[in-house]
Amino acid sequence: MIPSIPQSRAFQKTYAVYVGLFFLFLLAPLVVVAVFSLNDSLFPSLPWEGFTLDWYFADDRERRGLFHDGALLESIVTSLVIAVFVALLAVALAITNALLFERYHFKGKQFLYSLMLLPLVIPGVILGISILSFSSGIANTIEDSYGLDLEFLRPGLPLIVLGQFAFISTMATLVISARLRKLDTEMEEAALNLGASRLDVFRTITLPWLKPAVIGSAVVAFLMSFENFNTTLILAGSDSPLTITLFDRMREGSTPVLNAVSTLLMLGSGMLALISIFIQRK
């Protein structure tokens, strides 16, 4: 209960211990992953054989460190490319959506808004298979009638980008709309009144105001894309992104190089998180 309500010490202690255990539960798996990336052993498990950075830097047949593992590095690059595209597209759509929903009144707005939210409640696997079947259907039709094989409609990077974009843009729209809602329409009217054209207003008033939300949602979109598994699994072609590569290796039996990649991912995400928090504060 709130501090101003008296309660027994035992209760307070138990409560504090509970919250402590919760955070232990929250952090334990992550810490374990990072620690075992430094274990001088062929398996990410006990016993502890001593400290090593081999799983990052070594280049033997038996122990190939992360920075010499071509397949892993390649899939990281693939993931990066996908994530950059998804973040750019998602933020662009989110800005137009926010302007549409916050600055215009039109028939069917509520209905359209609900449709826009829909991707949040469609499981990722289903989103993936529906897009896959739809695009393959189109590709097959075109191939049958014109003999044209449209590569980008087959599983591969473009489809992954589209599939992730479908739900990540909804998230970005929510974030950017919330920010735009806090901009008094007076500001935009004042700019118009002072002689600005509509484009001027967007460029000099609206966009600068949205900047923190744009950067914040771009970072989150980037991460969501980078980490996405369900939709990506269905739509992936021959170039597999990092999550898919990791998944395959995990099922084959893991070596501590996976811990090394994971640790690197955590560090990267952490840095991004700090940057976006810093920008949002400013």
Add this chain to the structure above:
Amino acid sequence: MTFDLECRNVSKQFGDFQAVNDISLEIPAGSFFSILGPSGCGKTTLLRMLAGFSEPDQGEILIKGKKMAGIPPNKRPVNMVFQHLALFPMMNIGENIAYGLKRNKVPKQERDKKVADVLERIDLPGIENKSVHQLSGGQKQRVAIARCLVLEPDVLLLDEPLGALDLKLREQMKVELKKLQQAFGTTFIYITHDQSEAMVMSDQVAVMNHGRFEQVGSPQSLYYQPNTAFVAGFVGNNNRIEGVVESIVGETAIIRSDAGQQFKTTFPEATLHSGQQVHLYIRPEAIHIRRDQNVTSENHINGRVESILFDGGNSQVLVKDTESSQELTVSLPQTREFNDLTAGEMISLSWDIRQSNVFSANNKSEP
């Protein structure tokens, strides 16, 4: 003669709601014109049509003799000070004031000079590099006005910009706004629901209700000669007594109140007839208050002090007529004479027959 601003039969409707109903007005150059009315009376709609944020359904708006129909807000020679000022938080003061100049492609050097000049004129020199949140409420107010005046508009529109300020600052800003208007000589159109703001600053005030102007005139004429019951009730304070016209003798009417008292009043035109239901208005500050009960006056009541609402210079007394139990609010003169007045005391009230106003009772638009 061309006016700075002219409206000819302007109307605006939202669905079934008639927001602005056939308004015409003419505002001469260099005047301070206020539109006073309760919220929802249509004054904001009118102002937004002047600024170009919406177009009238009927009628036309002319600025300096030029028709404004179809001209978008960013091309009109009017500027507006918004209710919440709308100073751009992502720019400093200098950039805020230069914003309109920059949109008009004024070269940088000239821009800087104009900004410095206008800041000088509003008594805030050299604050170009401060950010908006570093300013006090009153300073923001002045900067918002300067941001418009630097563009030398034909007309400056002000949308209740004092609403957000606390009472003391508001009093101060009223005087300051009036001074700024005189110094710049620009035509100001000021909308507000606060009658004191309108009265103190304006040359002319239009009282607006249900989309129409009830009366347009100087603050004095609105106060002393309200044309309608609405104006009488909205401008200043008033006691309202309901009654019937008993008889008319020349320019004097004798009213019998529903509570049974008899009052005499002058009335402006031949608008009354015997037996008519009327409302009689008497301002609290127009009533003499005496401790001596033996006064003879044309309108006279002996009453008991019900309670004293002490508020310094604005103190009032609630008095109940001993005969009819009609209640009246009376201003308490701060002349020492009544400092020891207590509830329960008997006093006498009287007023001049020219100090009351009478209006037909079937006027539906009362505040």
Add this chain to the structure above:
Amino acid sequence: MNGKKLSFYLLLMPLLLTLALLILLPQLDMLGISLRERVSYGVYEFSLLHYQAFFTEPLYWNTFVRTAVMSILATALTLLISFPVAWYIAKIAQGKNKNLMFLACLIPFWVSELVRTYGWMILLRESGVISGFLQWAGLADAPVEMLYNDITVMTGLVYTSMLFMVVPLVSTLEGMDDSLVEAAYDLGGNHFTVLRTVIVPYAVPGIVSGCIVVFMLTLGNYLTPTLLGGKDSLWFTEQIFTQFITRFNWEQGAAFGVLLLCLSSLIVWLGLKLSKQSFKQAMTSDA
């Protein structure tokens, strides 16, 4: 105003295109595929065969029900575990501590689900940390395998969902004025009645939006059941994946997809009905 009209259509276009091409048409297409049967190469006929298969094959049925029940259970567990923590962050922790705890709750979001699940595998497997700890402490004399059972799957699901419950709960509870609780005590309530009559009713919007998101994520989860539950984890998304990718039986996979979507819509709808919330409120309360 003409410019305004034009910009309206320019803004409407991208949304309509996205919704039509990536959401609505593909979903309809999936429905269409699920309702057809391949007669010969490239020739299809309308048929309910694949829905029939679902109802006649007990494996499909059981997996479906099992997934639904486990998802509801995981949602309830997540709510129970998260609520006290959310309350602690919103009302008890102060200043820097509070921000730190809130950020800590977000950590799992910043780390890929794959990595989180991998962490659990290292903790729980036969040669894992917990097994090692139990042997070291003398509580077990041989390595203990804790992977590949329902409890482990549940742990993983709850763990993954935690953040999506804590965040909306914290933001709702923070909006609650402390004086409501004080007033309730002042009027004679005790811990339990105040919780039941004041706090929980106030938190309903946060609870609903947290539960919907958690339920959806759990139902649609693939990684956690596959990695922590092993081959016999029997999760419905695995069925879909198997039909679609491994067996290349798109019709059956699409039918399963439609069924899963119906199930999730039904349960979300029931949840909204029971709690008298609207979909829009529930989805935007934490944004």
